[in-house]
Amino acid sequence: MISIDHYLLLSLALLVIGVAGALARRNLIVTLMSVELILNAVNINLAAFSRVWGNVNGQVFAVFLIACEAAEAVVAVGIVLVVFRDRKTVLADEMDLLKW
Amino acid sequence: MLLNSIFFYFFSAIAVVSAVLTVTRRSPFHSAVFLVLALIATGGIFLQLQADFLFAMQLLVSAAGVVVLFLFAATPTNQKSPRRALRFSRYRIVAIVFAIVFAGEVMIAIFAGSKSLHLPAAANLPARNTAALGDVLFAQYLLPLEMASLLLVVALIGGIAALNRRMA
Numbered sequence: 001m002i003s004i005d006h007y008l009l010l011s012l013a014l015l016v017i018g019v020a021g022a023l024a025r026r027n028l029i030v031t032l033m034s035v036e037l038i039l040n041a042v043n044i045n046l047a048a049f050s051r052v053w054g055n056v057n058g059q060v061f062a063v064f065l066i067a068c069e070a071a072e073a074v075v076a077v078g079i080v081l082v083v084f085r086d087r088k089t090v091l092a093d094e095m096d097l098l099k100w
Numbered sequence: 101m102l103l104n105s106i107f108f109y110f111f112s113a114i115a116v117v118s119a120v121l122t123v124t125r126r127s128p129f130h131s132a133v134f135l136v137l138a139l140i141a142t143g144g145i146f147l148q149l150q151a152d153f154l155f156a157m158q159l160l161v162s163a164a165g166v167v168v169l170f171l172f173a174a175t176p177t178n179q180k181s182p183r184r185a186l187r188f189s190r191y192r193i194v195a196i197v198f199a200i201v202f203a204g205e206v207m208i209a210i211f212a213g214s215k216s217l218h219l220p221a222a223a224n225l226p227a228r229n230t231a232a233l234g235d236v237l238f239a240q241y242l243l244p245l246e247m248a249s250l251l252l253v254v255a256l257i258g259g260i261a262a263l264n265r266r267m268a
Contacts, residue, residue: 001101002108004217008210010112010145014119014138016199021123024188024195029128029174033135036166037119040142043158047151052217054225056233059151060241063233066154066161067248071255073166077173078262090177093189 007048014041026091028080032073039069104148111144126187128174132167139163152229 014037021034043062050058084090118138125131143158226232237245 002105002219004219005210006108006112007145007149009207010115012203012206012210013116014142016203017116017119017123019202020195020199023198024192025123026187026189027128029170029177030123030125030131032173033128033131033167033170034123036135036162036170037122037138040139040158040162043154044142044145047146047149047154050151051149051219051225054220056226056229056236059154059229059233060236062151062154063157063237064244064248066157067252070161070166071251073169074255074259075262077169078259080173080177082262084177090179 004048004052007044011041011045011048014038014044026093028090028092031092032076032080035076036069036073039065107144107148111141111148114138115141115145124187128178129171132171132174135170136163136167139167150225150229153233 018034018037018041021037022031025031025034043065046058046062046065048058050056050062080090083095087095089095115138118134118141122131122134122138125134139158139162143155143163146155146158
Protein backbone atom coordinates (compact mmCIF):
# COMPACT_ATOMS: atom_id res chain seq x y z
CA MET A 1 0.00 0.00 0.00
CA ILE A 2 1.73 3.15 -1.20
CA SER A 3 0.98 6.15 0.99
CA ILE A 4 2.06 9.78 0.71
CA ASP A 5 5.06 8.98 2.95
CA HIS A 6 6.63 6.88 0.21
CA TYR A 7 6.54 9.73 -2.29
CA LEU A 8 7.82 12.23 0.26
CA LEU A 9 10.72 9.98 1.19
CA LEU A 10 11.59 9.40 -2.46
CA SER A 11 11.50 13.15 -3.07
CA LEU A 12 13.66 13.72 0.02
CA ALA A 13 16.19 11.12 -1.14
CA LEU A 14 16.58 12.73 -4.56
CA LEU A 15 16.77 16.21 -3.01
CA VAL A 16 19.49 15.22 -0.56
CA ILE A 17 21.52 13.40 -3.22
CA GLY A 18 21.22 16.44 -5.48
CA VAL A 19 22.29 18.89 -2.80
CA ALA A 20 25.25 16.73 -1.75
CA GLY A 21 26.31 16.44 -5.38
CA ALA A 22 25.97 20.18 -5.97
CA LEU A 23 28.17 20.89 -2.95
CA ALA A 24 30.77 18.19 -3.37
CA ARG A 25 31.62 18.11 -7.07
CA ARG A 26 34.34 20.15 -8.71
CA ASN A 27 33.10 19.94 -12.26
CA LEU A 28 30.45 22.63 -12.81
CA ILE A 29 28.58 20.59 -15.37
CA VAL A 30 27.99 17.82 -12.83
CA THR A 31 26.90 20.50 -10.33
CA LEU A 32 24.27 21.58 -12.86
CA MET A 33 23.13 17.99 -13.22
CA SER A 34 22.73 17.77 -9.45
CA VAL A 35 20.57 20.90 -9.47
CA GLU A 36 18.45 19.17 -12.11
CA LEU A 37 17.98 16.29 -9.68
CA ILE A 38 16.81 18.74 -7.02
CA LEU A 39 14.20 20.18 -9.37
CA ASN A 40 12.90 16.75 -10.21
CA ALA A 41 12.61 15.89 -6.54
CA VAL A 42 10.38 18.93 -6.11
CA ASN A 43 8.31 17.85 -9.10
CA ILE A 44 7.71 14.43 -7.57
CA ASN A 45 6.53 16.16 -4.40
CA LEU A 46 4.14 18.39 -6.34
CA ALA A 47 2.71 15.54 -8.39
CA ALA A 48 2.18 13.43 -5.27
CA PHE A 49 0.30 16.19 -3.48
CA SER A 50 -1.71 16.89 -6.62
CA ARG A 51 -2.84 13.29 -6.34
CA VAL A 52 -3.67 13.72 -2.64
CA TRP A 53 -5.92 16.72 -3.18
CA GLY A 54 -7.43 15.33 -6.39
CA ASN A 55 -6.94 18.44 -8.55
CA VAL A 56 -4.33 19.30 -11.15
CA ASN A 57 -2.96 22.47 -9.55
CA GLY A 58 0.18 20.69 -8.37
CA GLN A 59 0.77 19.34 -11.84
CA VAL A 60 0.38 22.83 -13.30
CA PHE A 61 3.07 24.04 -10.93
CA ALA A 62 5.27 21.11 -11.96
CA VAL A 63 4.77 21.95 -15.66
CA PHE A 64 5.93 25.51 -15.01
CA LEU A 65 8.88 24.20 -13.02
CA ILE A 66 10.01 22.02 -15.91
CA ALA A 67 9.82 25.03 -18.24
CA CYS A 68 11.81 27.17 -15.78
CA GLU A 69 14.32 24.35 -15.39
CA ALA A 70 14.93 24.35 -19.13
CA ALA A 71 15.44 28.13 -19.15
CA GLU A 72 17.77 27.93 -16.16
CA ALA A 73 19.81 25.17 -17.78
CA VAL A 74 20.25 27.33 -20.89
CA VAL A 75 21.47 30.32 -18.88
CA ALA A 76 23.71 28.29 -16.56
CA VAL A 77 25.33 26.40 -19.43
CA GLY A 78 25.87 29.72 -21.23
CA ILE A 79 27.63 31.13 -18.17
CA VAL A 80 29.80 28.02 -17.76
CA LEU A 81 30.84 28.09 -21.40
CA VAL A 82 31.69 31.80 -21.35
CA VAL A 83 33.80 31.35 -18.22
CA PHE A 84 35.45 28.30 -19.77
CA ARG A 85 36.32 30.30 -22.87
CA ASP A 86 38.21 32.83 -20.76
CA ARG A 87 39.65 30.78 -17.90
CA LYS A 88 40.09 27.45 -19.74
CA THR A 89 38.74 25.55 -16.75
CA VAL A 90 35.35 24.23 -15.72
CA LEU A 91 36.33 23.20 -12.19
CA ALA A 92 34.92 25.22 -9.34
CA ASP A 93 38.13 25.01 -7.33
CA GLU A 94 40.15 26.76 -9.98
CA MET A 95 37.86 29.79 -10.38
CA ASP A 96 39.22 31.57 -7.37
CA LEU A 97 40.07 35.03 -8.67
CA LEU A 98 37.56 37.79 -9.19
CA LYS A 99 39.73 39.51 -11.76
CA TRP A 100 42.32 38.08 -14.10
CA MET B 101 -2.81 -2.39 -5.69
CA LEU B 102 0.03 -4.82 -5.86
CA LEU B 103 0.89 -3.62 -9.36
CA ASN B 104 0.89 -0.05 -8.05
CA SER B 105 3.41 -0.98 -5.37
CA ILE B 106 5.59 -2.89 -7.81
CA PHE B 107 5.74 0.06 -10.20
CA PHE B 108 6.49 2.50 -7.42
CA TYR B 109 9.34 0.46 -5.93
CA PHE B 110 10.75 -0.32 -9.36
CA PHE B 111 10.87 3.29 -10.53
CA SER B 112 11.96 4.72 -7.19
CA ALA B 113 14.81 2.21 -6.85
CA ILE B 114 16.04 3.06 -10.34
CA ALA B 115 15.71 6.79 -9.62
CA VAL B 116 17.65 6.73 -6.35
CA VAL B 117 20.43 4.44 -7.59
CA SER B 118 20.81 6.49 -10.78
CA ALA B 119 20.91 9.71 -8.77
CA VAL B 120 23.70 8.37 -6.55
CA LEU B 121 25.62 7.22 -9.60
CA THR B 122 25.09 10.59 -11.30
CA VAL B 123 26.81 12.55 -8.58
CA THR B 124 29.68 10.14 -8.09
CA ARG B 125 31.01 9.38 -11.56
CA ARG B 126 34.41 10.65 -12.60
CA SER B 127 33.46 11.55 -16.16
CA PRO B 128 30.62 14.05 -16.81
CA PHE B 129 29.45 11.88 -19.72
CA HIS B 130 28.81 8.95 -17.41
CA SER B 131 26.98 11.33 -15.08
CA ALA B 132 24.83 12.49 -18.00
CA VAL B 133 23.86 8.91 -18.88
CA PHE B 134 22.80 8.21 -15.33
CA LEU B 135 20.98 11.53 -15.17
CA VAL B 136 18.89 10.49 -18.17
CA LEU B 137 18.08 7.23 -16.39
CA ALA B 138 17.11 9.08 -13.20
CA LEU B 139 14.88 11.48 -15.14
CA ILE B 140 13.14 8.67 -17.01
CA ALA B 141 12.55 6.87 -13.71
CA THR B 142 11.09 10.10 -12.29
CA GLY B 143 8.81 10.19 -15.33
CA GLY B 144 7.74 6.67 -14.43
CA ILE B 145 6.81 7.94 -10.96
CA PHE B 146 4.72 10.66 -12.59
CA LEU B 147 2.99 8.03 -14.71
CA GLN B 148 2.32 5.95 -11.63
CA LEU B 149 0.71 9.03 -10.03
CA GLN B 150 -1.69 9.34 -12.99
CA ALA B 151 0.05 12.52 -14.20
CA ASP B 152 0.16 11.66 -17.89
CA PHE B 153 1.05 15.04 -19.36
CA LEU B 154 3.75 15.57 -16.77
CA PHE B 155 5.29 12.22 -17.70
CA ALA B 156 5.41 13.14 -21.38
CA MET B 157 6.74 16.64 -20.70
CA GLN B 158 9.39 15.27 -18.33
CA LEU B 159 10.67 12.86 -20.99
CA LEU B 160 10.64 15.40 -23.81
CA VAL B 161 11.98 18.45 -21.99
CA SER B 162 14.05 17.24 -19.05
CA ALA B 163 15.37 13.88 -20.10
CA ALA B 164 15.93 14.70 -23.76
CA GLY B 165 16.37 18.47 -23.94
CA VAL B 166 18.25 19.59 -20.88
CA VAL B 167 20.61 16.61 -20.77
CA VAL B 168 21.54 17.15 -24.42
CA LEU B 169 22.33 20.73 -23.45
CA PHE B 170 24.61 19.49 -20.67
CA LEU B 171 26.32 17.15 -23.13
CA PHE B 172 26.95 20.07 -25.47
CA ALA B 173 28.59 21.82 -22.54
CA ALA B 174 30.52 18.79 -21.31
CA THR B 175 32.10 17.96 -24.66
CA PRO B 176 34.40 20.97 -25.22
CA THR B 177 35.18 21.31 -21.53
CA ASN B 178 36.35 17.74 -21.11
CA GLN B 179 40.03 17.86 -20.21
CA LYS B 180 42.14 14.98 -19.04
CA SER B 181 45.10 15.65 -16.80
CA PRO B 182 46.23 13.99 -13.56
CA ARG B 183 45.71 17.10 -11.46
CA ARG B 184 42.17 17.56 -12.72
CA ALA B 185 41.07 13.98 -12.16
CA LEU B 186 39.95 14.56 -8.58
CA ARG B 187 36.17 14.45 -8.55
CA PHE B 188 35.19 15.86 -5.19
CA SER B 189 36.08 19.25 -3.87
CA ARG B 190 37.36 19.76 -0.33
CA TYR B 191 33.81 20.36 0.87
CA ARG B 192 32.79 16.74 0.43
CA ILE B 193 32.61 16.15 4.19
CA VAL B 194 30.38 19.21 4.58
CA ALA B 195 28.17 17.86 1.80
CA ILE B 196 27.77 14.44 3.39
CA VAL B 197 27.15 15.85 6.88
CA PHE B 198 24.63 18.32 5.54
CA ALA B 199 22.89 15.59 3.56
CA ILE B 200 22.53 13.32 6.58
CA VAL B 201 21.40 16.08 8.95
CA PHE B 202 18.93 17.55 6.47
CA ALA B 203 17.50 14.14 5.62
CA GLY B 204 17.03 13.32 9.28
CA GLU B 205 15.35 16.64 9.95
CA VAL B 206 12.88 16.33 7.08
CA MET B 207 12.15 12.70 7.95
CA ILE B 208 11.14 13.81 11.42
CA ALA B 209 8.82 16.37 9.85
CA ILE B 210 7.37 13.78 7.46
CA PHE B 211 6.65 11.18 10.11
CA ALA B 212 5.28 13.72 12.55
CA GLY B 213 2.63 15.22 10.34
CA SER B 214 1.49 12.85 7.63
CA LYS B 215 -1.30 11.04 9.42
CA SER B 216 -4.00 13.24 7.92
CA LEU B 217 -3.06 12.92 4.26
CA HIS B 218 -4.30 10.01 2.21
CA LEU B 219 -4.04 9.14 -1.43
CA PRO B 220 -7.56 8.83 -2.84
CA ALA B 221 -8.54 5.96 -5.09
CA ALA B 222 -7.67 6.35 -8.72
CA ALA B 223 -11.32 6.28 -9.79
CA ASN B 224 -11.94 9.68 -8.20
CA LEU B 225 -9.45 11.49 -10.42
CA PRO B 226 -10.46 13.21 -13.67
CA ALA B 227 -10.71 10.69 -16.47
CA ARG B 228 -8.38 12.43 -18.92
CA ASN B 229 -5.50 14.11 -17.17
CA THR B 230 -4.25 16.13 -20.14
CA ALA B 231 -7.73 17.57 -20.82
CA ALA B 232 -8.14 18.57 -17.19
CA LEU B 233 -4.68 20.11 -17.20
CA GLY B 234 -5.45 22.01 -20.40
CA ASP B 235 -8.72 23.32 -18.98
CA VAL B 236 -6.92 24.73 -15.96
CA LEU B 237 -3.78 25.93 -17.73
CA PHE B 238 -5.51 27.95 -20.42
CA ALA B 239 -8.24 29.41 -18.26
CA GLN B 240 -7.01 29.95 -14.74
CA TYR B 241 -3.24 29.96 -15.26
CA LEU B 242 -3.09 31.73 -18.61
CA LEU B 243 -0.91 34.60 -17.37
CA PRO B 244 1.77 32.33 -15.84
CA LEU B 245 1.70 30.28 -19.03
CA GLU B 246 2.42 33.33 -21.18
CA MET B 247 5.10 34.44 -18.74
CA ALA B 248 6.74 31.01 -18.90
CA SER B 249 6.82 31.15 -22.69
CA LEU B 250 8.30 34.67 -22.54
CA LEU B 251 10.90 33.36 -20.07
CA LEU B 252 11.87 30.58 -22.47
CA VAL B 253 12.23 32.99 -25.40
CA VAL B 254 14.33 35.39 -23.33
CA ALA B 255 16.53 32.53 -22.08
CA LEU B 256 17.01 31.34 -25.66
CA ILE B 257 18.05 34.78 -26.89
CA GLY B 258 20.19 35.37 -23.81
CA GLY B 259 21.98 32.06 -24.21
CA ILE B 260 22.85 32.83 -27.81
CA ALA B 261 23.85 36.41 -26.98
CA ALA B 262 26.13 35.32 -24.15
CA LEU B 263 28.13 33.06 -26.42
CA ASN B 264 28.27 35.37 -29.40
CA ARG B 265 31.87 36.41 -29.92
CA ARG B 266 31.29 39.41 -32.14
CA MET B 267 29.30 41.32 -29.58
CA ALA B 268 31.45 40.64 -26.53
